[in-house]
Amino acid sequence: MFVIVGFIVAIVLIIVFSNPRMRGCRWREDRRAGPGAYRCAACGATTVTPDGKPPRRCMAKDAPPR
Numbered sequence: 001m002f003v004i005v006g007f008i009v010a011i012v013l014i015i016v017f018s019n020p021r022m023r024g025c026r027w028r029e030d031r032r033a034g035p036g037a038y039r040c041a042a043c044g045a046t047t048v049t050p051d052g053k054p055p056r057r058c059m060a061k062d063a064p065p066r
């Protein structure tokens with residue numbers, strides 16, 4: 001029984017981590033927040049990059065709860 005539950009959990013985790021919305025952030029420049037500030041249109045995370053370019057990784061974990 002526990003094997004089946006663990007198998008289902010594993011499938012759910014694979015689906016979640018393979019979801020493009022979870023993987024890739026769609027960064028938009030947020031000029032109101034200052035130079036080099038970006039806001040993710042997918043998860044709402046905000047960040048500031050020193051080089052002024054959008055970050056590559058998703059910051060969904062750092063996003064404030066909505």
Ligand SMILES: [Zn+2]
Pocket residue numbers: 024025026040041042043044045058059060
């Ligand atoms: Zn994101």
